[in-house]
Amino acid sequence: MELIASQMTGFAYSLAQLIIDPITYLYLLPAVALGIIFGALPGLTATLAVTILTGFFGNKFPLEYSLIALIGAYVGAIYGGSYPSILVNIPGTAASAATAMDGYPLTKQGRGGEALGLTTTASFIGTLIGTFCLLVGVGLLLMISQSIASPEKALLALFGILVSGTLMSQDLVIKGWIAGLLGLGMAMVGLDPLLSEPRYTFGWAYLLSGFQVVPVLMGAFAIPQIISGLLEGTLISKVREIGRIIPNWRTIGQRMPTIARSGALGVGIGALPGVGEDVAGWVSYGIGKNLSKEKEKFGKGAIDGLLSSETANNAAIGGALIPLLVLGIPGSPPAAALLGALMINNVIPGPNIDPNLILHIVSILVMASATMFLMGLFTARAFIHVLKIPQSIFLPVVLALTTIGSFSVGGGINDLFLMVVVGIVSFALIEMKYPIAPLVIGVILGGLFDESFRRTLLISDGDLSGFFTRPAAAILLACNVLLILSQLPMVRQLFRRKIPVMAPGTGE
Amino acid sequence: MTDEKRSLRQKDFWAALALMAASAGLLFKTLEIPFFQARAAGIADGKWYNSAAIVPYMVFGLLFVLSVTLLVISIRGDGLPTRADLEKIAAQARAPLFQKFCIICLMLLAYIFGLVPRVDFTLATALVMMALTYGFYEGRMRPAILSLILVLLPSVYAMIVHFPSEQWAKPHDDDIVTLIGFVVLVGVALVEAIRTHGSLPGYLRYVPIISFFTPLLLVIAMAFGFHQNVPNRTGLLFSQIEYHYYVTLKPLLDGRKD
Numbered sequence: 001m002e003l004i005a006s007q008m009t010g011f012a013y014s015l016a017q018l019i020i021d022p023i024t025y026l027y028l029l030p031a032v033a034l035g036i037i038f039g040a041l042p043g044l045t046a047t048l049a050v051t052i053l054t055g056f057f058g059n060k061f062p063l064e065y066s067l068i069a070l071i072g073a074y075v076g077a078i079y080g081g082s083y084p085s086i087l088v089n090i091p092g093t094a095a096s097a098a099t100a101m102d103g104y105p106l107t108k109q110g111r112g113g114e115a116l117g118l119t120t121t122a123s124f125i126g127t128l129i130g131t132f133c134l135l136v137g138v139g140l141l142l143m144i145s146q147s148i149a150s151p152e153k154a155l156l157a158l159f160g161i162l163v164s165g166t167l168m169s170q171d172l173v174i175k176g177w178i179a180g181l182l183g184l185g186m187a188m189v190g191l192d193p194l195l196s197e198p199r200y201t202f203g204w205a206y207l208l209s210g211f212q213v214v215p216v217l218m219g220a221f222a223i224p225q226i227i228s229g230l231l232e233g234t235l236i237s238k239v240r241e242i243g244r245i246i247p248n249w250r251t252i253g254q255r256m257p258t259i260a261r262s263g264a265l266g267v268g269i270g271a272l273p274g275v276g277e278d279v280a281g282w283v284s285y286g287i288g289k290n291l292s293k294e295k296e297k298f299g300k301g302a303i304d305g306l307l308s309s310e311t312a313n314n315a316a317i318g319g320a321l322i323p324l325l326v327l328g329i330p331g332s333p334p335a336a337a338l339l340g341a342l343m344i345n346n347v348i349p350g351p352n353i354d355p356n357l358i359l360h361i362v363s364i365l366v367m368a369s370a371t372m373f374l375m376g377l378f379t380a381r382a383f384i385h386v387l388k389i390p391q392s393i394f395l396p397v398v399l400a401l402t403t404i405g406s407f408s409v410g411g412g413i414n415d416l417f418l419m420v421v422v423g424i425v426s427f428a429l430i431e432m433k434y435p436i437a438p439l440v441i442g443v444i445l446g447g448l449f450d451e452s453f454r455r456t457l458l459i460s461d462g463d464l465s466g467f468f469t470r471p472a473a474a475i476l477l478a479c480n481v482l483l484i485l486s487q488l489p490m491v492r493q494l495f496r497r498k499i500p501v502m503a504p505g506t507g508e
Numbered sequence: 509m510t511d512e513k514r515s516l517r518q519k520d521f522w523a524a525l526a527l528m529a530a531s532a533g534l535l536f537k538t539l540e541i542p543f544f545q546a547r548a549a550g551i552a553d554g555k556w557y558n559s560a561a562i563v564p565y566m567v568f569g570l571l572f573v574l575s576v577t578l579l580v581i582s583i584r585g586d587g588l589p590t591r592a593d594l595e596k597i598a599a600q601a602r603a604p605l606f607q608k609f610c611i612i613c614l615m616l617l618a619y620i621f622g623l624v625p626r627v628d629f630t631l632a633t634a635l636v637m638m639a640l641t642y643g644f645y646e647g648r649m650r651p652a653i654l655s656l657i658l659v660l661l662p663s664v665y666a667m668i669v670h671f672p673s674e675q676w677a678k679p680h681d682d683d684i685v686t687l688i689g690f691v692v693l694v695g696v697a698l699v700e701a702i703r704t705h706g707s708l709p710g711y712l713r714y715v716p717i718i719s720f721f722t723p724l725l726l727v728i729a730m731a732f733g734f735h736q737n738v739p740n741r742t743g744l745l746f747s748q749i750e751y752h753y754y755v756t757l758k759p760l761l762d763g764r765k766d
Contacts, residue, residue, distance in 0.1 A: 060735045171516060174578055178527065181571045185534065188567060192560035199541055199560060200534070227612050230640060231605060233647040392645040393711065393718070396637035399616075400723050403624065403633065408736035413625045416739075420620040424613055432519045450563040462557035 007139045007359075014359040018367055024068060028364075031069040032371045033379075035076020039083070040386045041394055042090045043229045046077035046277070048398070050337035051217045054344065055405025063345045063357075068364050070341055074334050075368040078277055078314055079123040079376065084387055086115045086306075087242065095277035095316075098285035098309035105301035112242030118303065119310040120376030121247040122259060126311035127369035129263030130270065130318020134325075135362045137271070141326040145351040148327070150459065151466045153452035155476035156273070157445040160329045161438060162483050164274025168435035173487045175434045183442020184449065186211050193451040194458070206414040213340035215406045215415040216422050216443050220436050221333070222402040223423020228430075229391040245380045251303060258288060258304050259311045266312030270319025274441035276332025277313040277320070284312030318365060325349050325358055329445060333437050336444050344409065517587030524579035531572040538564045604649055611656045615639060622663030626676050627686045628743025633723035635659060635690045641715045642697040651700065658693040662686040676740070683744035690720075 018024050031053070038049035050070050057066040081096030086103030099119065106115040148156075161184065165176030189200045190210025201207040252259070262284040269280040288308030289298045298305045320331030321338075328349040330336035342349055347357065375383075406419045426436050460466045468474045485491050541561035556562070582588070589597070600606055615636060623632035636659060643655030666682035669675075694716045701709050727746060731738045732753060741750060 056730065056734050056736065058734070058736055172520075172578070172581065174574055174581070178571065178574050178578065181567055181574065184567045185564075185571065188564045195558070195560050197541060197560035199564060200537060223616070227609065227616075230612055230644040231608055233644065390645070390711070392641050393715070396640040396719070397722050399619075399640070400633045400637060400726055403620070404629070404723075404726055404730050404738060407624075407739050408730060408734075412737065413739065416620050416624060420616055424616070432523055433516060453563060454557070454560075457557035457562070462555065 003139050003143075004136055007135050010355070010359045011135055011362055014356070015363040015366060018068075018360070018363045023065060024367065027065050027068040028072045028367060028371055031072030032076040032368055032375060033383075035073035035078075036080035036083075036372070036375065036383050037386050038073065039077035039080020039092045039096070040383055041389065042084050042092050043225045043391060043395065044077075044398065045093045045221060045225070045334075046074055046081075046095065047217065047221045047333040047337050048225070048402075049073040049077045050334045051214060051221065051340070052401050052405045054214055054337055054341040055218070055402075055408050057341070058408055059345045063342075063347065064360060066341060066345070067361060068367075070338055071361065071364045072368045072371065074338065075127055075314070075317060075365065075372050076375075077334075078317060079120070079372050080383065081313075082119045082123070082310055083116070083380075083383060086119065087112055087384065088387060093277075095281050095313040096309070097278070098281040099306060099313075101285065101299050101309075102302045102305035105299070106306065107242065109301055110241065110243060111301070113245045114243065114248060115306060116242065116245045116380055117247045117377070118251065118306060120245070120373060120380070121249075121252050122262075122307045122310040123314040123376070124369050124373040125252075125259055126263050126266060126314035127317060127365060127372070129260070129311070130267050130315035131362055131365040131369070132318070133264075133267040133315075134318040134321050134365070135359075137267075137322045138325055138358050141322065142351065142353075142355070145326050148351060148472065149470070150452040150455040151470055151473040152476055153327075154449050154456060155467065155473055155480060156327060156329060157449035157452070159476060159480050159483070160273025160323075160445055161442050161449075162480060163272050164441045165435070165438040166483060166487060167272070167275050167279050168437045169433075170435065171433035175432075176438050179429065179434045179436065180438035180442045183439040183444075184446045186216070186439075186443050187446020188450065193447060194454055210447070211418060211443060212409065212415055213336075213343065213444060214409040215419040217333075217337050217340060217440060218402045218406045219419040219422030220426045220440050222398060223420065224427040224430050224436070226395045226399055227423075227427045229395045232391065242384075245377060247377065255304060255307050258307050261291075262288065262308045262311035263315040266315030267319035267322075269312070270316030270331050271322045273323050273329045273331060273445075274333075274336075274437055276335070276437070277316040280316035280319075281309040281313040285309040314369075321361065321365075325353055325361070326351065328448065330441065333440060336440055339444060514586050517582045517585035518589055518593060519587075520578055520582035520585075521587040521589065524575050524582055527575035528572060528579065531568045531575060534568045535565070535572065538568060607649070608644070608652055611643070611652050612640070614656060615643075615659050618659050618663035622667045623659075623686065624739050625673070626666040626670050626682050627662070627740065628680075628683045628745045629727050629739045630720070630723045630745045631683055631686045631690060631743070633726075634720045635662065635686055635693065637719035637722065638690060638693050638697070638716060641719065642693070642712070645711055645715075646709075648704075651697070654696055654700065655693065658689050658696065662689040677742040680744045687744070 035049050038044040039046060050073055053070050053073050057069060077093065078095055081091060081093030082099045082103065084090045084092040085096045085100035087107055089100050089104035091097040091100050103115050106112060161180035162177065165180040166173050169176035189207055191197065191208055192199055198208060265284045265287060266280045269275055269283055270277065285305055285308045288304050289295055292298065292304050294302065316332065320335040323329040323331045324335045324339055330339045339349065403416060406415050409415060430436060456466045466473065468477055538561050541559065541564065543559045543561045544556055619632065619636045639655035639659045643652040662682065662685045665685050670682055697712055698708065701712055727738050728749060730736045738746065740746065
């Protein structure tokens with residue numbers, strides 16, 4: 001309780017400082033609006049919004065202000081994805097794909113305005129739930145993380161890559177793991193972190209500093225979207241009549257248990273390394289359907305379905321920031337972009353992070369969610385017009401944004417070469433149903449894994465027992481092993497035999 | 509098994525082979541990193557666990573094993589290509605979708621490797637934005653090919669004439685060729701669209717303006733608003749903008765009278 005009280009006091013002070021500073025609004029309002037536009041345009045994602053802004057702000061602006069813009073765009077984009085999902089049945093972001101299941105049927109029934117009002121409110125509440133958990137969770141984890149040493153760090157990084165690879169795979173799980181290993185392999189390029197031994201540089205001086213995070217992010221997330229969007233051709237969305245956009249407080253009040261459950265799920269899934277909002281939306285939707293007394297209404301315009309996915313994907317933002325701030329392990333791809341921004345500004349997240357920075361981030365989240373709520377209610381119609389912009393018009397603009405953004409971060413023209421090569425390879429991988437998030441997580445966590453794994457061996461003179469004699473390391477090792485075992489066909493078959501499949505609705 | 513699943517397994521087969529080759533190649537390359545003779549701060553140290561090669565061996569070794577597993581899965585899933593499948597792949601390579609993919613990739617490569625390092629950012633980006641929009645807005649093949657040609661010409665010229673990095677900054681002949689390329693592309697797009705449709709399609713009225721002013725505003729915002737580095741500062745347009753910013757505009761804004 002003492003911890004919560006002290007965190008709350010610090011947060012209240014930080015929030016008050018943010019509110020009274022007029023510069024806050026200069027960064028926050030355009031960033032949230034830009035985020036909503038990015039979310040609303042199919043093909044543009046929250047990750048891309050945060051990555052492009054990272055390139056723009058670089059390290060030339062005070063980090064406190066850059067973070068306002070980056071987090072504002074993050075929150076806005078996750079929420080903005082619901083617009084095309086609800087209005088034209090095209091998910092603006094993968095995080096809002098589940099929202100389309102019930103959002104679009106509501107629009108077809110002439111209740112699009114009501115659906116938007118509900119998702120705006122649910123997203124707001126979801127972000128606040130995530131923010132509260134971030135505030136408390138970070139405080140608790142920071143105390144625990146003081147005892148985290150190299151073995152735990154190595155195993156956590158491995159766990160992040162494995163979880164991300166396992167949960168993000170659309171086809172075979174092995175493809176997620178291969179994507180993660182490709183990312184880890186990319187992280188091996190450059191001078192090694194302990195001995196400064198050059199690895200895989202092929203005589204090119206640029207590669208001595210390894211692959212930079214921002215061009216890899218831009219390449220992995222922007223270039224494939226540009227290529228696939230142009231191949232699809234011109235999509236001009238026709239938006240139906242939606243009616244008034246108002247939050248139905250009575251419905252919200254009646255659905256509070258759904259919102260609370262989805263918020264908690266969103267935070268939990270968001271906190272899993274490398275998983276994030278996309279999975280949170282779907283899992284929450286699936287659980288909401290299983291627990292609902294009106295299962296048959298799901299997919300036909302169920303309010304519970306709409307609220308389940310939208311609350312969870314926004315709550316996942318706060319969840320995704322917990323491992324990022326405490327351990328330096330991003331909980332989602334946009335959080336990975338945020339990590340890139342922190343690293344450019346020489347802030348290394350982890351147990352030694354400045355507690356005031358955490359309080360500042362929590363305050364920004366609250367401000368961003370309030371801004372998103374107000375913009376969603378009062379300026380939604382303006383954002384709906386964005387849906388009418390054809391892909392083949394805005395995607396070349398995105399190419400210009402990513403090119404200049406990637407160039408500006410530091411590596412210059414070589415970063416652009418890296419970006420375009422990573423982009424074309426990522427497109428090919430996506431076409432073959434390889435998830436890209438594990439690859440990016442692998443690039444980000446590869447250095448941490450390499451350094452902490454070898455440090456453990458160095459300290460123990462090559463003895464591997466450090467990975468299982470320490471209690472926390474043993475638990476993490478068990479998690480890694482269980483995760484791998486759970487995906488092996490033999491183990492899955494064994495479990496299927498032991499646990500008879502329940503017939504839906506029979507209660508047996 | 510559905511056709512889609514089988515097609516995916518076939519792709520997995522080729523991907524597994526490529527991954528096996530890549531991981532084997534990288535494992536071979538890892539041999540260059542001292543393993544039993546690791547160096548620490550310039551001092552030879554024979555302990556294997558101090559080597560920079562441990563994690564790469566693990567990563568690429570595991571990647572090789574997973575690639576083999578993927579190969580087995582793909583073969584079991586009917587992914588081993590037959591003679592008929594190979595003919596189908598050849599036919600797919602001639603399909604418009606694949607050709608469009610190749611066109612986009614060539615444009616991106618020409619833009620990033622040829623134009624951006626050597627040509628003024630506004631001109632290079634305006635040309636490529638115009639080419640991508642005109643080339644792919646209607647989904648027709650002819651605009652895509654015309655756009656590609658008009659992107660490749662200035663790009664290849666810039667690369668041939670100013671290949672070494674010391675020639676990237678000046679002179680401006682490649683900038684002028686790119687500007688001509690942009691003007692010609694706009695003209696070709698207008699004429700071709702009118703001949704095809706009988707009148708000018710709505711999007712072509714504003715796309716040339718968007719293509720030119722988006723990179724122009726971006727580069728100005730980036731350089732003078734966000735104070736970031738921008739590509740090719742000595743480019744034809746940007747050098748003039750930068751000159752007038754510091755020599756004309758800034759003194760005015762600072763209130764100097766000289």
